[in-house]
Amino acid sequence: MKPSQTYWLIISGSMLSLIILLVPIALYVMDFHEYKRSTDPSDWGTFGDYLGGVLNPIISFLTLLVTIIIAVTIGKIEKKNHDETLHNSIKPFFVIDNADFFSSDVSMSSFPIGKNFYSYNQHEQITAPTNHKFKHFLKIENKGLGLATELQVTFKIDLNQLKESLQFKNSEIKITVSDIMRPEETKFVDVHLQHARQETSFLIFETETVRLGVVDRNGKTELYIPKSLMMAFEIHNYLREFRIGEFFPSFSLIFRYKNINEKALESNFDVALMHVETKTNFSIYRIMYRQSLENSAALL
Known part of the structure; x- marks a missing residue:
């Protein structure tokens, strides 16, 4: 992968992660904005359960996706190194x-x-x-x-x-x-x-x-x-x-x-x-x- 492609992949991934994090919070605020900020720890615990329940499956999926991308990239690098080793031994010059x-x-x-x-x-x-x-x-x-x-x-x-x-x-x-x-x-x-x-x-x-x-x-x-x-x-x-x-x-x-x-x-x-x-x-x-x-x- 070219350096420019890696750079844009990192930027895109960071923006996507930020959007995924902000969307559940924005939806929660839109639905419950008429209530005052709670001082009850149990309410904050409920809010944490809400965020965890929404974000954990998404984060798990993204983690799996990143793992697959890394595995495919490493596989390509290893194949390229193997091919170069194989072909260099019989390469015309x-x-x-x-x-x-x-x-x-x-x-x-x-x-x-x-x-x-x-x-x-x-x-x-x-x-x-x-x-x-x-x-x-x-x-x-x-x-x-x-x-x-x-x-x-x-x-x-x-x-x-x-x-x-x-x-x-x-x-x-x-x-x-x-x-x-x-x-x-x-x-x-x-x-x-x-x-x-x-x-x-x-x-x-x-x-x-x-x-x-x-x-x-x-x-x-x-x-x-x-x-x-x-x-x-x-x-x-x-x-x-x-x-x-x-x-x-x-x-x-x-x-x-x-x-x-x-x-x-x-x-x-x-x-x-x-x-x-x-x-x-x-x-x-x-x-x-x-x-x-x-x-x-x-x-x-």
Whole structure:
């Protein structure tokens, strides 16, 4: 029970008790107000018997009711503690590898405006740990005590921040972003790019979900960034030439999954991509994230 609910329960109970106490006294006064106050102890004894006879059954009933409420509350607390003990022993726990994240190799990209930014040389050999397989994904690992089933991850980005980071115009390129649209409560923006050699438009949704299925204990998997969000990142990376020091908007990841006992669980992350270095054909970013836990937050 929430503290606010407990507070109002105490207040309501106190008011109810006061009303129950005052009603018999008020009825007695209404019926016998024409009599003078008695000085005979036997009369006061009769009045006490009257109050006791009226209030005792009510007080007994309220006592029984409070006892039942306390017993049910304690039962819920014990069940919750038991469930937490049971599920924590097999609870999955996801982390994100804070390794390098690479932008597209413009020599293999269908996004030609990037070649005007990078000093592209087709014959140059790129030295990278990934050996040309540039990572457009986040590497996640289940470091918990049990496997996760029905894992799905929802990407969520602030469309207002994204809109501000993509709007741009110069003699070479013009990028416009529509106002946020909300048909059937699904928010998205329309990005339109005009260039001498290319004109295209695409939608970026506020949320997009990727389904990954089962991830075993100590298992690793690759979470690919949705295509439209990756295109926005590539455009933003290109615009870094003109907007030095501007960061790509951070985005949220919502992990929803079940443990082996079919208990639904959820983990939340805030992810940011920090620019580290610009190579000849691509840029290197560092993946930073903050995970929201029940009682604390971890920044890796």
